[in-house]
Amino acid sequence: MHDAEESLRAVGNMSTPAHSVREVFTLTPADTDEDWAAIAERLRAVPTALAGYRESLQLGLDRKLFAGPRPTATFIEQLTEWSDTDGRGRGWFEDFASAGPVALRPELDEAARTATAALVELRDWMRDVYAPAIEGAPNTVGRERYARWSRYFNGTDLDLDEAYAYGWSEYHRLLAEMKQEAEKILPGAETPWVALAHLDEHGRHIEVSKRSASGCRA
Numbered sequence: 001m002h003d004a005e006e007s008l009r010a011v012g013n014m015s016t017p018a019h020s021v022r023e024v025f026t027l028t029p030a031d032t033d034e035d036w037a038a039i040a041e042r043l044r045a046v047p048t049a050l051a052g053y054r055e056s057l058q059l060g061l062d063r064k065l066f067a068g069p070r071p072t073a074t075f076i077e078q079l080t081e082w083s084d085t086d087g088r089g090r091g092w093f094e095d096f097a098s099a100g101p102v103a104l105r106p107e108l109d110e111a112a113r114t115a116t117a118a119l120v121e122l123r124d125w126m127r128d129v130y131a132p133a134i135e136g137a138p139n140t141v142g143r144e145r146y147a148r149w150s151r152y153f154n155g156t157d158l159d160l161d162e163a164y165a166y167g168w169s170e171y172h173r174l175l176a177e178m179k180q181e182a183e184k185i186l187p188g189a190e191t192p193w194v195a196l197a198h199l200d201e202h203g204r205h206i207e208v209s210k211r212s213a214s215g216c217r218a
Contacts, residue, residue, distance in 0.1 A: 001148065001152055004145075005063070005065055006148070006149075007056055008057065008059050008060030008063065009057070009060045009066060009067040009140065010053075010067075011071055011072050011075050011130075012067070012071040012074070013071060013074045013075055013078050016053070016075070017052075017053040018050060018053060018079070018119075018122065021049045022082065025039065025042065025043075025093075028042065030099070030100075033101055033103065033104060036100045036104050036108065037104065037107075039097070039100065039108070040097075040100075040104065040107050040108050040111045041111075043093060043108070043112055043114065044111045044115075046093070046114070046119075047114060047115070047117070047118035047121075050118045050119070050121070051118070053122070054122055057130060061130065061133050066133075066137040066140070067130075067134060067137075067140055068137065068138070068139040068140045068141070069131070069136070069137060069139075070139065071140075072126065072130065072131050072134060075126065076126050076131065079120075079122060079126065080123055082119055083116050083119040083120045083123060091112075091115075091116035091119060092116075093113075093116050094109065094112045094113065094116060096112065097109060097111065097112035143160070146160065147160060150163075178192040179191075181195075182194070182195035182196075183195075185198065186198045
């Protein structure tokens with residue numbers, strides 16, 4: 001992955017350094033004041049982390065290693081959502097920090113605003129610099145890259161032709177079963193999704209009261 005310089009075009013809506021930065025906060029302990037003090041410190045480090053990510057993408061531009069335009073557009077939308085989740089300028093980091101202890105809230109709020117400002121800065125750069133630079137570039141797909149990422153995520157070299165054949169066979173098997181069930185629900189339904197829409201409108205629904213739901217145990 002390093003030799004192929006994949007990190008220089010790591011843009012998408014599922015797994016990028018920006019996603020990893022945010023995931024740190026969903027995994028870190030948040031039980032004590034000491035935990036939240038560490039969270040504030042990590043929030044203050046977000047700008048440096050995202051600046052390093054942006055430098056890598058800029059190097060990718062310099063070396064003509066472009067991400068695809070479609071995942072880039074989606075990523076820009078995602079950064080916008082993260083930086084303004086409530087439509088009032090309050091982003092994901094502020095929402096996260098709001099659960100912290102009262103004594104640390106001023107520090108946490110300030111650190112969260114700093115982190116959100118870094119998100120906005122990255123979003124603006126992606127929108128105003130990166131996206132125009134890769135406009136018209138081909139989508140970054142193909143057998144070579146797919147094989148590389150397959151090995152990265154699976155830890156082994158799969159027979160990709162065999163894996164694809166299996167995947168398509170499972171798709172058609174499950175689709176056939178869905179069509180059989182859809183025919184039971186709505187005879188003549190063109191697709192299973194037509195039957196699902198019919199259930200949404202005409203099907204019976206089970207409503208669970210809050211009291212009974214709170215008494216349920218997994």
